[in-house]
Amino acid sequence: MIFNHSQRFKNILKDAGPEFEINIRDFDDKQLYIMSCCMILARLYGTMLDFSRPLFYDIPTKNGVIKHYRILYNADFIEVFATDEAPKLTQDDIDELMDNYNDIELWKEKFPIGSYVIKGFGLMTLIDVTVENALSNLKSNLLSDYTSPEVKKSLETIFRSMYAIPDLRMGFTLFNQNEDKFISTKFGPDMQSFYYPVMKLAILPSYFAENPTKTL
Known part of the structure; x- marks a missing residue:
């Protein structure tokens, strides 16, 4: 009591x-x-x-x-x-x-x-200890079975606690260092990229203007 x-x-x-x-x-x-x-x-x-x-x-x-x-x-x-x-x-x-x-x-x-x-x-x-606890849970999640259907919900809960944003959503985008470009790929079930489509629409014009020899 x-x-x-x-x-x-x-x-x-x-x-x-x-x-x-x-x-x-x-x-x-x-x-x-x-x-x-x-x-x-x-x-x-x-x-x-x-x-x-x-x-x-x-x-x-x-x-x-x-x-x-x-x-x-x-x-x-x-x-x-x-x-x-x-x-x-x-x-x-x-x-x-x-x-x-x-x-x-x-x-x-x-x-x-x-x-x-x-x-x-x-x-x-x-x-x-919200941030410390969230980081510990994040490490545990990344070391566990990331193909679990609950992985996205768990990771979103962790980042919502860390950043105090109740409706925060997350996605996954891979950067291929050898080819120097981003790749839209999945990380576990339903873990789509938010950054990749936005980057293609909003960043590509200025990106190619500054880097005319680059490919994406």
């Missing part, structure tokens, strides 16, 4: 619209359970298991552009207590957990539901 919002955070959520539900990207109840168990290990057993990865909120602006915010937590104001039902963990138990991070049933066995109490509150700071 998020409470005591800053005014800026209130404005961000207001711009996102009443239909928007704020959720951490790719973060489910299973991951929350394991993260809580890691906090218990750190506070009560002095064992630091840093299985965490960067957490993000993806929040749209009022113009429909997706902004990406990295979440930083300060848990200094949270206390952890073991109940009488909490089993005492051995070093072998901890080693087993370290080797089986994704085994949620094992974590629930070592940390039964209701065996610990976590009280307090955390301080959450959001950092706008």
